[in-house]
Amino acid sequence: MSEYNIREMIQNNKNNKSTKFVEKAVPTILFIITSVSILTTIGILYTLLSETFIFFTRVPFIEFITATEWNAFSADPTFGIIALVMGTLKIVLISTIVAVPVGLGAAVYLSEYASDRVRRIIKPILEILAGIPTVVYGTFAITFVTPLIREMFPGVSLYNAISPGVVVGIMIVPMIASLSEDAMSSVPRSTREGSLGLGATRFETVLKVVLPAAASGIIASFVLGISRAIGETMIVSIAAGSTPGADFDLSTSLQTMTGFIVQVTSGDAAFGTDLYYSLYAVGMTLFIFTLVMNLAAQWITRRFKEEY
């Protein structure tokens, strides 16, 4: 019978040729896979930058950022991004008015008032709400919310900013609620108990102790929510219409940056036309907006984090 001791077995395992090869190859293979995420970013930047550059050789940059009219489909087109940005801002404004109080309120309830049992019922409901496809939300906006709003305010037209704005707001509520709740839950229990022990009510504790301590996480959640609202596409494509304009009217048809991209690509934009390249200039603007918001959220979280 051959005599094996543990030390030899371990040595054999480590000296085995194929084991040695695998140990060397695996990190390299995994690194190559990981680099795909970098390549994706490079791909996005390359795509947007190269086509946007061609766009600006045809349409002056100054016109793009200062003109207030966007008539991409007319025979004599004008490309003033302000009209589309205005549309996006209207949607963002309404959705923020809906999502911030509702999301924060829900987060406070879940983190400070709700019992474990209630939390176990409500959190999955919020998760389901977060998982509903945006095309479904868009259908809900046009078939349910819009008629409801038009009944209440007869002056509102079929396509308007209010209905998609409210629905986009509802869509980002779960995101704000769950991120804010995470921030509040990480405030240590002892801080709360200190406040309660001094005779503050629960609400006073929330207002003066928990919210200030969790402020960085909560504000970051608002910023991320706004970033989602800026990039939201299907709800506005279905319910907001396709009339870009740099006005402040919330009751008439409008177009957002995302809505324009969908409108152009659902028809066939002939390759090489101004219209085709304008797609990328709008995409670039949209990308910059959301990137700035995401970086801001990361910066807020890092900069104002309370350490316990």
Next chain:
Amino acid sequence: MQLVDKDQVSKSLGGRLFFNKFMKVLFLLCTMVGLVVLVTLIVDTVLDGWDHLTWDFLTSFSSSRPESAGIYGAIIGSIWLMAVTAPVAIILSVGTALYLEEYAPKNKITNFITVNISNLAGVPSVVFGLLGLTIFVRQLSLGNSVMAAGLTLALMIMPVIVVASQEAIRAVPGSVREASTGMGATKWQTVSRIILPAAIPGIITGIILALSRAIGETAPLVVIGVPVSLLVTPNSVFDTFQALPMQIYNWVKMPQEEFQYLTAAGIIILLLILFLMNSVAIFIRNKYSKRF
């Protein structure tokens, strides 16, 4: 002797306690908004679509006449789409998560990769559509095929799966790892036989949730130019196809009222698929997740 004057207490605290109760109710109402919307959405959709949810609807192709239009091509197309998206996304994301958690040195490059992934997660889906249109559809000449759309969606959901997998891998305690190394296992033996099996329930939950996001995603498909009226199902991944959310989007834009009922019926199917996928994810999370 009375130490606490009850009247005094209720006089000075009464208002504050009432306000506290009032705010509690207000916060509860905020929480209920989500529930109310969810119920309204589902009831409204089911009322509109239930009668149109027939066998013919499930087995017919799309059509310009609402009475004969169906969703067969869209369902088959979406299955094809997931068959490309799922394996690509899984290999990319799990590989990335393993590298970042197990092999990556702590340096600036690794840090950059992590920040980059969290930024990719925030890029709007319509921008991923532009990436797919330019790189996959045009430069790689894949056309509006299952392959082009599948690769685009895979890149889009990759950050979600990476983060979920990283959390699952991180949850495997160090002691298990040390025990394996102590027994003489090499790095890859530890990773492949100890860590991955322990983390797999968490990873699979993340994958299913990400795929359920991909199956309902519409904007990138519109940008890529996925057709809405097609009377064949794809035979290979290089054929063009229809997709469920695209079909719904196409119907909701139709002026005829009849199509609105088809939209609702299509949404019921889509929500059922999502519900099924989520149930599987929750089941796996509860059944197989190990506690150390």
